[in-house]
Amino acid sequence: MPDIPGFFLDPAHWTGTTGIPNRMLEHLVISGLAILIATLIGLPLGLYIGHTGRGANLAINLANIGRAVPSYAVLVMVLPVSLSLAPVLGYSPSLGLNFLPILIAMTLLAIPPILVNAYAGLRSVDRDLIEAARGMGLRETQILRRVEMPIASSIIVGGFRTATLQVIATATIGAILSGGGLGRFIIDGLSQGLVGRDSIYAGALLVTLLAVGVDLVLALVQRRLVPRGLRGRAEADRPGGGRPALTRPDSTPV
């Protein structure tokens, strides 16, 4: 039987670059960076198609294809490219090995939920409300910022939660390409034969705890972000609880 408590009680596993705190930090850095980039790409795109309804089919379908491509495949497909671009773009080949492939794979993993939820959140806003805002003379950006985004905030943050959970759990595979993070415990354990089992179990446990912990924090953020007046109905607008993403809300003629 694997001795998981023994792994955690070993003081050597708590210090230095190979210790749990540093590995956890590395894990959070790569995950956070991927989520940040994915947000910069996915959120404006999702808000744009959600607000205008333009290009929705294309964007949603592309995003869903993105979800279907395995991260491991992205990792090994990016590696030769990121290595060969190093001398061209002047970054260190080490970055092309242990950093860029996993960053790109995790960013691609995080974009779809962020984009799709931003779109779905905006589409779930009552059309009458938007027409009323327009009638009151609000500009399109004002409608987006003051009407649509607050109402959709719960669903939009839901996209971050899904993306973050997936990225933290999947970033472990970066260890295959010499990346840091909690995946090291799993990959190193795998390569050590029978003696590596404790490390594998401990690594999996740490990743799970980190993912669930971060998700809990985000759940609190999500609750706070919803405007007070909407907290009752926000529950009904949770992903899966709202309208189906691709149906147009019924528009009653004004």
Add this chain to the structure above:
Amino acid sequence: MRTHRVLTLGASLLVLLSACTTGGGASPSAARPSTASSAPSSSAPESTAPESTAPESSAPTGEKAAIKIGSDNFYESELMGEIYAQVLEANGYPVERKFGLGSRQERIPTMDAGDVDLVPEYVGSGTGFYDKTKIGGDGAENAKALQEAVASKNLTVLGITPGEDTNAFVVRKDTSDSLSLTKMSQLKDVQDQLKWGLPADCDTNPLCQGALEEYGITYPPKQREALGACDVPMAQALQGKAIDLAELCSTQPAIAQFGFVVLDDDLDTQPAENIAPLVRNDYLAKVDKAAFQKLLDDASAKMTTEELTKLGVLVAVDQKDIEDVAKDWITEMGLLPS
């Protein structure tokens, strides 16, 4: 609506495509329906009759029981598995292929559980999985040590190949030229100038850390990346200069492909890694063991390091189908029954 349909089609095509490029483990041959293997039990019910009456005594060489052949999830293991499979098939044994089982750590429980009857095994690393101190530089000795290690698991090691696929420390041609580096014993003087690509388990592996220390290298090296030994990313990282020294396998096609220089292991630190079929005893009890073993031993005997490397390039670089490569090879080597 129309664009929607086109996109859906495109999406499903892409999924299929990605499944093809990544599903190396689940080779098409593994998915091949094994109609043959189920035949004996369904079409020959008399074989289930009490053994004492021996109704199937027509075969003096013993019954040719169906065999489940597995392999690890890399081309060389699969290639050896396929060669053994085709030799047995040509001699009337129904074969079910279970290739791409994973690494040794994942494959051994599968075999212990009886889901696989035979796998190609490397006698050095195979022994090392149980006891790293028992590995040596001689193939026959390692095979003996492996047999001792797996005896309690009711497994038998058959004859070894003369060819072997052992660990090799490899540098790029430019590194070799600029540092005039050709031997492992020269490494200690330049160790800090190099970025080392070493497997993650090097610290606990006497064949890695132990061997490097034998050469006077201070372990761990200052700059180090953890990559799987003999993995494609390790070779790509070396080629892309993310590392300057890589632990690869001596038959690895990338060495020939990229013109890497294999450093001479002048202190003979690396184990002999000849390949041998590892078979479950309960399967051997069902067949004429001597006849069965002779078929496989004859095939193994033809597999030299040169042949292994040659076939490896065909499979891993030229992307030839493993089945075809194996078929051509056993035909060329005269291993088919006349």
